Amino acid sequence: EIIESAVVQEDVPSVKKCAGIIAITISKEWLCDALRRVLRNGTNNSSSCPSTTTKREKVLVDFSSPNIGRAFHFGHLRSTIIGDSLCRLLEFCGHEVHRISHVGDWNTSVARHVALFRQRCQEDGFGEKETMTFESLLQLAKESKDLFDADTSNFREATHLEWQLLQEEFTGQGVTKDSPLSPPSAPTTIEAWKQLCDISRNEFHEIHAKLGIE
Secondary structure (H helix, E strand, O other), X not given: OHHHHOOOOOOOOXXXXXXXXXXXXXXXXXXXXXXXXXXXXXXXXXXHOOOOOOOOOEEEEEOOOOOOOOOOOHHHHXXXXXXXXXXXXXXXXXXEXXXXXXXXXXXXXXXXXXXHHHHHOOOOOOOOOOOOOHHHHHHHHHHHHHHHHHOHHHHHHHHHHXXXXXXXXXXXXXXXOOOOOOOOOOOOHHHHHHHHHHHHHHHHHHHXXXXXXX
């Protein structure tokens, strides 16, 4: 539908579908002209932007979105750079841009982290916010995967129950019982999930800050 409605013109000679994405070709002449305007007038001069007559829109750009309990890898870096570049271009053209980096999955791998985290909370000091680091979360994630694969102490069943509890929390569907492997003093499933999200989010914010991304 987007391709069919696209207007092919001199500056944009080609708009086509390519391997599941929309590939847009911009002429070298247009790019060179746009760069010359920016170099000559600066980025804050309205004459530098070819789209100043475009209606101002509110735009949401969802990018980066790294996984809970996993390291920020090259795929996230690629998405982050491309996403923020699009945000800057849209802001330059006068649009209201909102950056969104979603951190808060509740899939099986996250349920594994939550299951082991809640079990370990009975250990002395484990899970306290001032001592729980991102590195310890990565180690927890590795151990939870090993336990899940080996299925020791019915850990696979506990993970599935935690997944159901998360599903119930966010979709209103699921079960209403707690994990039998977690001590009474352990945080609830959603409390543990929120804490793991916060630990991951703080780490990713530091990386974004180093990249100059808000």
